[in-house]
Every structure is written in C-alpha cells, then in structure tokens.
Amino acid sequence: MTDNHDAQPALVQDMDPAPAPSASDPRLVGAAEHLPIARVVADVSLAHLDRPFDYLVPADLDEDAVPGCRVIVRFAGKQVGGFVLERVASTEHTGRLGRISRVLSPEVVLRPDVVRLCREVADRYAGVFADVVRLAVPPRHARAEKKAGPDVATDPLGPPADDAWEPYAGGAAYVAALAAGESPRAVWSAVPPEPPERALAQAVDATLRSGRGAVVCVPDVSDVARADAAFRDVLGPGRHVVLTADLGPSARYAAFLALARGQVRAVVGTRAAAFAPVHDLGLVAVWDDGDDLLAEPRAPYPHAREVLLTRAWDSGCAVLVGGHARTAEAQQLVASGWCASLTAPMARRRASWARLSIDAGAGALQAARIPGAAFAAVRAGLESGPVLVQVPRAGYRAALACQDCRTPARCAQCTGPLAQTGAGDVPRCRWCGTAAMDWACASCGGRRLRAPVAGERRTAEELGRAFPGVRVRSSVGDAVLTEVPAEPAIVVATPGAEPHADGGYAAALLLDTGAALARPDLRTYEESLRRWLNAAALVRPSGAGGRVVAVGEPALPVLQALVRADPVGHAERELASRLDARLPPAVRLAAVEGELPALRDLAAGPWPQPAQVLGPVELRAADPEEEHPWGRLIVAVPRAEGAALARRLQVAQSERSVRKLRPYRITVDPQSLG
Incomplete structure (x- = not known):
C-alpha cells in the first residue's frame, strides 16, 4: 500500500504524544475546535491492520462523534464501519488525514472496559480486535435506539434469600460476601434437586444489593429460559435482561442498549453475553462451563468462561464457575488458590442425587443392549412417572459393523463409515452417500451387518416394542422437547437435549457408555461425565425413589466417579493427567x-x-x-x-x-x- 491515508492510515498506538497541531494547520480546516482527532478502530479483519487509526472530526460531527459511538470512515479506498475509541488533541501522523464520513449514531455502544476486554481477548487467542468487537457489540437497530427501553424496576428489592445455597459448605457466606460488596471467587459443584438457576439468581440478587451489576452465561436458550424465570421470581421484573441471538435483531439490540445505558445491571444469556456492557460489574458467572456451546465458533474462537475470567481479572469482580460436573480448567482455578471450592458435604450429596448404579450390560459375548437390571429400572420407574433414556447419538443405526467379525463396515468407494437411516433402508456411506447394495466385509467376507451403536430412533423403536402401550417420545437435534409432564412415558434423548420433567424423572437409563468413551478426543472422559451427571440431575433424589442406571464397564474410573457423584475427585485426577501429558490447561x-x-x-x-x-x-x-x-x-x-x-x-x-x-x-x- 501507499502512504496515502485513505489506503493505510497511520499507526497511533504506543507513541509519545506529539504537539497539538496549530490552528493554521491546513489539515484542520473544518475540523472540530476541541479534540479534533478521533482514534478509530475500523471493522477490518486484516491482521496487519489490527490497530486504531487517526481521523479528523468535522466540526459538524463534533457533538455526535463521542468515544464508543459507531462511525463510517474511508479505509483503503472503501467506506467501512468503525468505532471511535477516544478523542485526542494531536496526532503523530505527518501526512494527509482522512475525515470521519458519518456518525451512524451518537449512542455509546463500546465502553472503555469492553474495549480493554476485546483487546485482551484478541491477544489471548491470537486474533484481531475487530473480530472480537463483532462478537461483543450486536448489529445496530435504529428503531430500537429510538425506543425508551424496557420497563425498569424502581421499587426496592424484596427480602434477601440464600436458601438455594444452604446445601453447600460456605455457600451462605459466599452470598453474604457479595451482598457486602466484596468479590469472592468460587467454583461450585451443584447438586439436585434445587434448580441451579435459583442459586444463580440469588447470587445476582446479592450483587445488585451491593450496588453492582452481574453477567451470567449459560450454554443454550433453554437454559436461558429457565434462568430468566428464576431471575424474575427472585429479583422481580425489570431488574435484568436476556441476551441471546434468538431474540431477533430488535429485541437483542434493545436489551444490549438497556445495559449500555445503565438502565439495568444484570444480564443472563448465551456466550455473547460475556461481553455485555454492564455498569459497575460486581459478578461474572458461568454455568456448565464444559459445554462446547460456550466456545465461540467464529474467529478468534474465545470461550465464554475465559472471557468472563478476563473481565474478573481486569475489574476485580467476583467469580462463580458452576456445574453439576467440573472441568479441569475449573479445577485448576481451585488448585491455584485463585478460587474457593463450593461443594455439598458427602451425606448431602448422597441424599440429593438419585440412586446411581452400573450394569455391565452388553459385553463381547452378550447380545442384550439393555440388560436385566436396566430393564427392571425402566419398568419400575414407569409405575410412578416418566423415564429418561440417554443415547450418545441421533439417527437410527449410526454405525454398522460385520455381524461375524465385528469389523467396522466401510464404504467401498471412499472407505467412509456406513450407517442406516431407518428400518429396511439400504446402508449408505456417511461421507459420500453411496448406497452399499452388495456390501461384503473386507476382513472375513461376511454379508450380515450389526449396529454397535444405535441412534435415538432405533432405541425408541426397541423400547416401544419392549414396553407396548407406553408412550415413547424423542428429543434430539431440531426437535428438542423443553419439558414433559409427570405421567409415565419413556423419553429418548441425546446429550444436551434432555427435557425437564415435572417433578423429576422417576428413573434414567444411560446407554452405550462405551461408545461415548470411545471418542478420540482430549476431553472424552470429562465430557462424558458431564453429560451423565446433567442427565442424572433431572431424576428425583434417592429418597423419592429416583434411580439412574449406566450400562457400561463398572471398573472404569469415570463410571465410578458417576456412581459416587464425585465430580471434584474426577476433575482432580483429570487435571493431574493433563499435567503429566502436557495438555491444556496445564x-x-x-x-x-x-x-x-x-x-x-x-x-x-x-x-x-x-x-x-x-x-x-x-x-x-x-x-x-x-x-x-x-x-x-x-x-x-x-x-x-x-x-x-x-x-x-x-x-x-x-x-x-x-x-x-x-x-x-x-x-x-x-x-x-x-
């Protein structure tokens, strides 16, 4: 590029301030009289241009071109959007300066603390500032700016509550510290049956009482809906907003503006809410931080937990990392001494969880996918309510193998895995879609196929035959159920799609644990335990007859951790193994x-x-x-x-x-x- 400002504006970061231009400087003709230079970050994702640039502020835009507002500038010969970071009196650039073309809105949408956060996140993830800002600030919606915003509560908060924290040693003290304006940091291992959303709402309530704000991130919109209801119940209406992409452009931007304007100081939302412009931040919280939905799929791929921890480090606010399971990253926060551990005593854990057991199930010489003990648990559970059956995969027969030698069935065209989409359907390659009309095993020549891993549709079909007259429902993919009634039924769901049951499930069956543990991944054991505990948390406590049966190998440490309801012990071992193997977070x-x-x-x-x-x-x-x-x-x-x-x-x-x-x-x- 040339030295022309329109092609490549001058770098202004990390430079000593230059003397202010004189009034006779021809570059300032028509510029604002006070602080005529704006440092602008353009919406450009090129890594070598990841810095702010100096632009002149025309006199007629002086009042509107405030730090944090959106502007249009000429950059590399094109009109692009950007944000004013600050106004200054001078510039180091010696050439021609471009001018701000237009102020889209004088609304301050990029606060200084969020600017720091975006820069730190971009640097941590080897990314570009503009890419992070796109995650932090939603697209503008002009009509939303003209509205007054949501109804804001003006009445005082009701009596404080901390009953949801009673099961945890140090839980009440944690909430009291928040209410006193302190900044405690904790990793919380939640136990059922108390909804975790209520505990989160009480922590936010205590933070608001101290005159500070709170940000709470949860994995998906169903979690947001439950948290929203709990927040309305504990805080009352008008004291928080919801922030998710599913709201739609207008509602999402209106919620964002309510926070940026300081009309409300609490937000619950999905991963993008981690950047929410909350005033006087006092608490950042994340629920179920092991869920991969909290990892942003767009560059630079930040994780909401790490964004919130960065905010806490910058602002000195309180931290709450919670879940029924515990990640190695969360355990490292405890091991380092930066966070305390909030757990329930052993006796309380045993009383809170359903009765957890393992059935060895289908081994190499056994054909039964649902063994006797698991079958009996389903039958007994149906006498008093719904039964949850968790399977690791969607579809019908998600994988196929030779019936004779157990060799995985592969496509003759591309060697991809074969699968069957329905009863009587021809097996097809999951990679190229080729039908395997005359398949023969490459190892033994056999022509019979079996399904080592059945999908949710095949499982529902099998259970429908095994329990005639019982309603069988599926919850998977785009057809996720949010809640089921207390009446007897079998609900087959994939991990993360389990609906809540009114009064809790009478029993739960965790199938194909071996298939879940066979995934070649860094977090296989950690993720499997997280999925199983989340499903088990939906079941009634043992004192109310709740039972969970996992079909798998009893000697596996991860299944033993499930039976003991011991996510902390498993996280400690997982972290130790990561240290030995030199893997994150070590x-x-x-x-x-x-x-x-x-x-x-x-x-x-x-x-x-x-x-x-x-x-x-x-x-x-x-x-x-x-x-x-x-x-x-x-x-x-x-x-x-x-x-x-x-x-x-x-x-x-x-x-x-x-x-x-x-x-x-x-x-x-x-x-x-x-």
Whole structure:
C-alpha cells in the first residue's frame, strides 16, 4: 500500500504524544475546535491492520462523534464501519488525514472496559480486535435506539434469600460476601434437586444489593429460559435482561442498549453475553462451563468462561464457575488458590442425587443392549412417572459393523463409515452417500451387518416394542422437547437435549457408555461425565425413589466417579493427567491450520521456550482449486509463555496478511483436537 491515508492510515498506538497541531494547520480546516482527532478502530479483519487509526472530526460531527459511538470512515479506498475509541488533541501522523464520513449514531455502544476486554481477548487467542468487537457489540437497530427501553424496576428489592445455597459448605457466606460488596471467587459443584438457576439468581440478587451489576452465561436458550424465570421470581421484573441471538435483531439490540445505558445491571444469556456492557460489574458467572456451546465458533474462537475470567481479572469482580460436573480448567482455578471450592458435604450429596448404579450390560459375548437390571429400572420407574433414556447419538443405526467379525463396515468407494437411516433402508456411506447394495466385509467376507451403536430412533423403536402401550417420545437435534409432564412415558434423548420433567424423572437409563468413551478426543472422559451427571440431575433424589442406571464397564474410573457423584475427585485426577501429558490447561496450546508448506516454515520457529512442536501433518489433499494441501501444526508452551505464543502467531498471521496469502486458522486451547 501507499502512504496515502485513505489506503493505510497511520499507526497511533504506543507513541509519545506529539504537539497539538496549530490552528493554521491546513489539515484542520473544518475540523472540530476541541479534540479534533478521533482514534478509530475500523471493522477490518486484516491482521496487519489490527490497530486504531487517526481521523479528523468535522466540526459538524463534533457533538455526535463521542468515544464508543459507531462511525463510517474511508479505509483503503472503501467506506467501512468503525468505532471511535477516544478523542485526542494531536496526532503523530505527518501526512494527509482522512475525515470521519458519518456518525451512524451518537449512542455509546463500546465502553472503555469492553474495549480493554476485546483487546485482551484478541491477544489471548491470537486474533484481531475487530473480530472480537463483532462478537461483543450486536448489529445496530435504529428503531430500537429510538425506543425508551424496557420497563425498569424502581421499587426496592424484596427480602434477601440464600436458601438455594444452604446445601453447600460456605455457600451462605459466599452470598453474604457479595451482598457486602466484596468479590469472592468460587467454583461450585451443584447438586439436585434445587434448580441451579435459583442459586444463580440469588447470587445476582446479592450483587445488585451491593450496588453492582452481574453477567451470567449459560450454554443454550433453554437454559436461558429457565434462568430468566428464576431471575424474575427472585429479583422481580425489570431488574435484568436476556441476551441471546434468538431474540431477533430488535429485541437483542434493545436489551444490549438497556445495559449500555445503565438502565439495568444484570444480564443472563448465551456466550455473547460475556461481553455485555454492564455498569459497575460486581459478578461474572458461568454455568456448565464444559459445554462446547460456550466456545465461540467464529474467529478468534474465545470461550465464554475465559472471557468472563478476563473481565474478573481486569475489574476485580467476583467469580462463580458452576456445574453439576467440573472441568479441569475449573479445577485448576481451585488448585491455584485463585478460587474457593463450593461443594455439598458427602451425606448431602448422597441424599440429593438419585440412586446411581452400573450394569455391565452388553459385553463381547452378550447380545442384550439393555440388560436385566436396566430393564427392571425402566419398568419400575414407569409405575410412578416418566423415564429418561440417554443415547450418545441421533439417527437410527449410526454405525454398522460385520455381524461375524465385528469389523467396522466401510464404504467401498471412499472407505467412509456406513450407517442406516431407518428400518429396511439400504446402508449408505456417511461421507459420500453411496448406497452399499452388495456390501461384503473386507476382513472375513461376511454379508450380515450389526449396529454397535444405535441412534435415538432405533432405541425408541426397541423400547416401544419392549414396553407396548407406553408412550415413547424423542428429543434430539431440531426437535428438542423443553419439558414433559409427570405421567409415565419413556423419553429418548441425546446429550444436551434432555427435557425437564415435572417433578423429576422417576428413573434414567444411560446407554452405550462405551461408545461415548470411545471418542478420540482430549476431553472424552470429562465430557462424558458431564453429560451423565446433567442427565442424572433431572431424576428425583434417592429418597423419592429416583434411580439412574449406566450400562457400561463398572471398573472404569469415570463410571465410578458417576456412581459416587464425585465430580471434584474426577476433575482432580483429570487435571493431574493433563499435567503429566502436557495438555491444556496445564499448558497453553495452539492448533494452527493452513497450507502445508507454510506450516512447515512456521514450525521452524522461533517459539517461546520451552516449546513442544507437533507436526505439521496433512489433514486433506489439495482440491482442484487449491495449490497446496491443508495441514495442521500444534504448538504447546508453559502457561507463563502463553502471551508470547499468541503474539508469535499474530505476527505470523500479519506476515501472511501483508502478502495477501491465505490466512491461518488459529485456535488457542481448542475444545477438541479430534
């Protein structure tokens, strides 16, 4: 690019302030008299342009061009959107300065604390500031700006409540500290049957009483709906807003503005709510932080838990990381001493959970997928209410194998896995869709197929035959049930799609635990336990007859942790194994995908030391439109060197951006390495 300001505005960060331009400076003709320079971050995702630039503020835009507002500027010959970060008196740029073309709105939507947060998140994840701002600030909706906003409560809060925290040692003290204006930090292992949303609402209530605000993030919209109801019950109407993408553009932006204007100080929402512009932040909380829905699927792929912890570090506010299970990352917060552990005593845990047991079920020589004890538990549960059956996969027969030798059935065209979508359907490849009309086993020549893993539809079919006259319902994918009545029925659901039952399920059956544990992934055991405990939490306590049966190998430590309802012990062991294996959160790890030749050059370094460099390996061959195959490189460094690793990757990305080469896909501490 040239030195022309329209092509590449000057860098203004990290420079000593220059003397203010004189009134006779021809560049200032028509500019605002006071603080005529605006530092603007443009909505441009190019890594080598990841910095603010100086623009003149025209006199007629002086009042509207306030820090935090949206503007239109000319950048690289195009009109692009951006945000004013600050107004200053001078600039280091010696060439021609561009002018702010238009102020879209004088509404302050990017507060200084959120600017700091976005910069820190971009740097932690080796990303670009503009990409993070897109996650933090929703698109503008002009009509929402003109409205007065939601009805805000003016009456005082009702009597304080902390009964939902009574089961936990130190729970009441935690809430009292929040109400006193303190900033306690805790990792909370919740127990049923008390809804966790009520405990979260009481923590927010205590924070509001101290004159501060709160941000609460939960995985999905069904969690938000339950939390919203609990917040209205505990806080009363008008004291919080909901922030999710499902609200629609107008309602979402209106909720965002209510927070930015300080009309309300509490928000509950999905992952994007982690950036919500809450005034006087006093508490950040995340529920079920192991759920991958809390990991942003767009660059730079931040996790809501880490965004909230970054806010807490910056503001000094209180922290609450909760779940029925516990992640290794949450346990590390406890092990480091930064967070306390809030747990229920052993006797209370045993009374709170359903009776948990394991049935060995279908081994290599057994054909029964639902063994006798599990079958009996379902039958007994149907006498008093609904029964939940959790299966790890959707579909009918999600995987097929040879009936004779158990070799996985593969497509003859592309070697992809075969599956069957319905009874009597021809098996098809899950990769290329080719029908396997005359399939024969490549190992033994057998032609009979079996299903080592049945999907939810096949399971519902089997249970319908086993329990004639009993209603069988499915909850999966786009057909998720939110709640079922207390009447006897069988509900087959995939993990995360389990509906709540009025009064709790009488029993639950966890099928195909071996298939869940067979996934080649960093978090397989941790994720499996999280899914099982979340399902078990929907069942009535043992004192009310609730029972949960997991079909699997009893000797497995993760299933023993389930039986003991001991997520803390499992998290401690998981963290220890990650330390031994040098995997997150013991280290800071980056997975870099890109063109294989470029990754080979990148692998040579330099890297912050000591670094472990794995690869690159080829992920896929180049297609006709690509010059080079696509690969992946993994780099791990000590946590203390995490910032240096991210900076090295940002520099590498900038070098490709300057040369207009295909960018890397960089994921720091990815949820999965599969």
